[in-house]
Amino acid sequence: MNGRVDHDKMADIHVTVGVRNLAHLDKLMDAVKNVPDIYEVKRANG
Template sequence: IEVTAHDRKGLLADVMNAVAESKVNITAVNGRTAKDKTAIIHLTVDVRDRVHLEQVMNKVKKVRDVYTVRRYSGST
């Protein structure tokens, strides 16, 4: 999953909590902040199926200051 958001204190914790509430195992996390203060977070998660993935993504979209959440394969 790729998350873009306004970088702020506690953002990563809020995103991780949203994922954890969905009962999903996070196997990898990578993040960076662009010069314009946009945080880009890549999460690798174990989900049951596409429906479960959509539920997780919708939960993350509700986190304050999140702009976008999308499926990310790592190849783009």
């Protein structure tokens, strides 16, 4: 986990997780998107 706060007091948090397959990743991302005050969830390359 890695995070920082920008000049607008917005937190940018990077989290690495292990998933079983693409369907598991999609389900996880949907769950995180439903957390209040989450503005963006995206998959990073790598």
